[in-house]
Amino acid sequence: MNVITRAQWGARAPERASYQATWAQRTTFYVHYSAASKTQKVRAIQDYHMDTHGWNDIGYNWLVDSAGNIYEGQGWLSIGAHVANHNTAGIGVCFIGKDGDDTKLAREAIRWLYDEACRRAGRKLAIKGHRDSNATKCPGDKLYAWVRAGLPVDAPKPPTTGATYTVVRGDTLSGIAARYGTTVAKIAELNGIKNANLIHPGQKLKLPSTPSSHTVVRGDTLGGIAKRYGTTVDKLVKLNGIKNPNLIHPGQKLKLR
Ligand SMILES: [Zn+2]
Structure with a gap:
């Protein structure tokens, strides 16, 4: 935005x-x-x-x-x-x-x-x-x-390579990282940020790209994976033709976009 x-x-x-x-x-x-x-x-x-x-x-x-x-x-x-x-x-x-x-x-x-x-x-x-x-x-x-009607819009696209985010008042790097399914360290590295507490309104941040796939490890849930990559369970289910969202297994490769 x-x-x-x-x-x-x-x-x-x-x-x-x-x-x-x-x-x-x-x-x-x-x-x-x-x-x-x-x-x-x-x-x-x-x-x-x-x-x-x-x-x-x-x-x-x-x-x-x-x-x-x-x-x-x-x-x-x-x-x-x-x-x-x-x-x-x-x-x-x-x-x-x-x-x-x-x-x-x-x-x-x-x-x-x-x-x-x-x-x-x-x-x-x-x-x-x-x-x-x-x-x-x-x-x-x-x-x-x-x-x-509850403000319906098509689901937003996941961030892609080169996507940027403009910092607004009250933002923290950890909040932005959580929102886009990434880490403070990754955003800091991409943007050459030395002090993660010093971001300012109006600053444009490069966001890391969403990887194309995720390989399921033991303990993963579809909800957890969706959260990590800034997407939804619904989207993952559709993208991967999953019949039962509770049945994913270690080693399974899931498309993320
Ligand atoms: Zn009014």
Whole structure:
């Protein structure tokens, strides 16, 4: 995913620091739309929120455009201003555009943010449209239907050779390694990182490629293998024509991609 940091989109400094929620308080993922031009700049949205509404910063936690770019708003844990009475529980993601402007790429980016939020929270968050909690048309009929369906997208492809990941605020190298089924040492080596604790938002990291196969050893489970390589049991079952996911045996060679 292409994550554009605040510095990269030219964010203004907030008027004052936002209050912070904890992951334990975060229960809900809210989808919004801007209901304006899909080419509107994130900075213009921030100016509107700060100068017209008098808020301390842009109201959303994240924004997504129709090309599928993700923009850092207030980030994961700052309490935003996007849904009355639910800003502590809710992470707000805004699609930039009008009803019907959303694209497959935009939906994939929103879904990626949802999965990432659940991973960080350590549990599933509820999925809501803004209109579920306030009297509003937001996020538009088309996007709302998709929200109600549970944000379905085609499964993301596993990372391939040369794939990069852009660090966002709050990332750790160990978290990124776990997500992509690799190790801190491998990412550090690929990127010439000397101090694994020093990564910064906006930094692009090369990711190791997924090997083409895995040879089962005693004690392996399909779930464990899927986790290690950043894929799913379903995918491995399909790729390898496995009839019973509980029956794999040492020495068996499994295709991973
Ligand atoms: Zn809204």
